[in-house]
Amino acid sequence: MHSEGRSFIEEARRAQIIECAIDAISTLGYAKTSLARIAERAGISTGVISYHFGGKDELIKAVVTEVATLATDMMVPRILAQANATDALRAYLETNLAFMRVHRRPLLALVEIITHARGTGGGPGPYAAQHRTALEDVERVLAWGQKTGEFRRFDPRVMAIAIRGAVDAVPAELIVDPDLDLDGLARELTTLFTLATRSTT
Amino acid sequence: MHSEGRSFIEEARRAQIIECAIDAISTLGYAKTSLARIAERAGISTGVISYHFGGKDELIKAVVTEVATLATDMMVPRILAQANATDALRAYLETNLAFMRVHRRPLLALVEIITHARGTGGGPGPYAAQHRTALEDVERVLAWGQKTGEFRRFDPRVMAIAIRGAVDAVPAELIVDPDLDLDGLARELTTLFTLATRSTT
DNA sequence: CGACCTTCTGAATGCACGTTCAGAATTTAG
DNA sequence: CTAAATTCTGAACGTGCATTCAGAAGGTCG
Numbered sequence: 001m002h003s004e005g006r007s008f009i010e011e012a013r014r015a016q017i018i019e020c021a022i023d024a025i026s027t028l029g030y031a032k033t034s035l036a037r038i039a040e041r042a043g044i045s046t047g048v049i050s051y052h053f054g055g056k057d058e059l060i061k062a063v064v065t066e067v068a069t070l071a072t073d074m075m076v077p078r079i080l081a082q083a084n085a086t087d088a089l090r091a092y093l094e095t096n097l098a099f100m101r102v103h104r105r106p107l108l109a110l111v112e113i114i115t116h117a118r119g120t121g122g123g124p125g126p127y128a129a130q131h132r133t134a135l136e137d138v139e140r141v142l143a144w145g146q147k148t149g150e151f152r153r154f155d156p157r158v159m160a161i162a163i164r165g166a167v168d169a170v171p172a173e174l175i176v177d178p179d180l181d182l183d184g185l186a187r188e189l190t191t192l193f194t195l196a197t198r199s200t201t
Numbered sequence: 202m203h204s205e206g207r208s209f210i211e212e213a214r215r216a217q218i219i220e221c222a223i224d225a226i227s228t229l230g231y232a233k234t235s236l237a238r239i240a241e242r243a244g245i246s247t248g249v250i251s252y253h254f255g256g257k258d259e260l261i262k263a264v265v266t267e268v269a270t271l272a273t274d275m276m277v278p279r280i281l282a283q284a285n286a287t288d289a290l291r292a293y294l295e296t297n298l299a300f301m302r303v304h305r306r307p308l309l310a311l312v313e314i315i316t317h318a319r320g321t322g323g324g325p326g327p328y329a330a331q332h333r334t335a336l337e338d339v340e341r342v343l344a345w346g347q348k349t350g351e352f353r354r355f356d357p358r359v360m361a362i363a364i365r366g367a368v369d370a371v372p373a374e375l376i377v378d379p380d381l382d383l384d385g386l387a388r389e390l391t392t393l394f395t396l397a398t399r400s401t402t
Numbered sequence: 403c404g405a406c407c408t409t410c411t412g413a414a415t416g417c418a419c420g421t422t423c424a425g426a427a428t429t430t431a432g
Numbered sequence: 433c434t435a436a437a438t439t440c441t442g443a444a445c446g447t448g449c450a451t452t453c454a455g456a457a458g459g460t461c462g
Contacts, residue, residue, distance in 0.1 A: 007408075007409095009408080009409075009459095010408090010409090013409085027323050028322075028323040029319040029323045031232060031317065031319060032319065032323055034448075034449060034450080035449080035450065035451090036448080036449075036450090044410075044411090045410065045411050045412070046449095046450080046451085047410070047411070047412080047451085047452080047453085048409080048410060048411085049450095050450075050451060050452080051409075051410075052409095055450075055451075056449095056450065056451090115316065115373075116232065116317065118230040118232060118233060121229075122228050122229035122230045122233055124376060124377055128377060131373075132377070154389060154392070154393070155385070155389050158385075158386055158389040158390065158393075159389070159393065161367065161370050161371065161374055161386075162363075162366075162367040162370070162390065162393055164370060165363075165366040165367040165368070165369060165370030165371075166362065166363040166366040166367060167366070168366060168370065169362050169363070169365060169366030169369065170362070170366075172316075172332075173362055175324075175325060176325050176329060176333070184356070184359075185359055185362075188355060188356050188359040188360070189359065189363060191355070192355070192359075192360065192363055192397045193397070195396055195397045196393045196394070196396045196397040208438080208439095210429085210438080210439075211438090211439090214439085235418075235419060235420080236419080236420065236421090237418080237419075237420090245440075245441090246440065246441050246442070247419095247420080247421090248421085248422080248423085248440070248441070248442080249439080249440060249441085250420095251420075251421060251422075252439075252440075253439095256420075256421075257419095257420065257421090
């Protein structure tokens with residue numbers, strides 16, 4: 001008997017199922033991923049998933065939390081370590097692309113979920129907030145640079161949309177062309193947005 | 202008897218069904234749009250759709266063709282009318298956003314289809330070529346500007362990804378914030394990419 | 403050893419989907 | 433007006449899905 005909330009076996013199964021879900025979603029796509037496919041990869045019955053997660057929605061939520069945490073832990077410290085907004089923007093782009101290189105499949109799964117999950121009525125999905133937060137994080141860096149005079153005057157919202165749009169376009173490109181040079185891409189994007197944001201002397 | 206391929210009634214029904222499909226997809230999202238939902242909006246039985254289009258896939262293809270033609274007809278002439286690459290890039294961004302303003306729902310439906318349709322094995326979907334062509338069109342404009350010396354040296358592929366990424370991010374933003382100022386957006390994006398591409402004198 | 407709890411299986415259930423089709427309704431042709 | 437072709441309905445499949453559940457299997461502890 002254990003006083004903790006979850007037993008050892010439970011924790012292991014959850015991790016395994018989440019792993020298989022990431023694998024399935026990243027290769028099959030969100031729409032074609034069913035509990036049966038995930039269970040198949042894990043070599044278990046579909047009932048086990050419902051047993052451990054209560055349902056599909058909760059499993060998906062667990063995957064999102066898992067990957068989002070992974071991303072945050074890797075990216076946030078590096079970005080916050082920068083002394084000025086220009087370097088922060090550079091770090092933002094570099095860490096984003098670095099994450100794609102290191103955690104490609106989890107990232108693809110996350111993108112699949114965020115873009116494909118919709119509310120019951122067709123409205124913004126349950127993970128729209130996630131996207132919004134990401135946008136606001138970028139806006140904050142941009143506002144910082146404008147305050148210090150490093151950046152010219154522009155609508156931070158629009159620039160943030162452009163930056164996130166460029167970053168989010170990469171995973172899709174990665175599916176078509178798996179041999180994409182992510183380091184080169186990071187360098188080009190950094191130059192691009194440095195030129196686009198820097199204060200016109 | 203008609204010598205043409207399609208009767209009057211057939212043409213009318215096809216148009217109506219395509220219209221309802223666009224309406225359904227743009228408001229419900231691709232995943233939640235079924236033939237039943239489309240038929241419901243048209244006030245007909247689901248069999249009619251199969252009768253006129255042969256199946257769901259063909260209907261979707263018809264929608265894509267319809268909207269893509271609409272977009273091409275509106276955008277290509279305006280872009281080709283420009284005398285230099287800088288103006289062409291500006292025209293490209295402006296016409297893209299203008300199209301979103303005029304044909305918002307069809308455009309949303311098109312984006313839904315392109316991003317959500319996947320091959321049976323999970324590979325690139327049947328409309329990946331569409332996306333690739335769009336990317337190459339941008340690359341062509343960029344290469345033009347580099348040849349004339351208007352643009353600095355950069356990887357046209359990467360810049361194209363960033364430009365299309367920024368443009369493609371707008372519809373998603375439009376769902377969350379329907380009152381987005383598209384004209385202002387166009388102006389900001391033009392400035393942004395003009396600064397990013399222009400030759401460093 | 404035996405009672406108990408956790409974990410799992412495999413089948414059953416109900417639902418939504420795309421497609422098909424016999425026959426009815428409607429339009430067109432002679 | 434009659435006959436044929438076109439167009440539509442409503443129901444019937446067959447499939448895949450998420451969920452549920454009775455009972456088996458496995459481990460734990462008294």
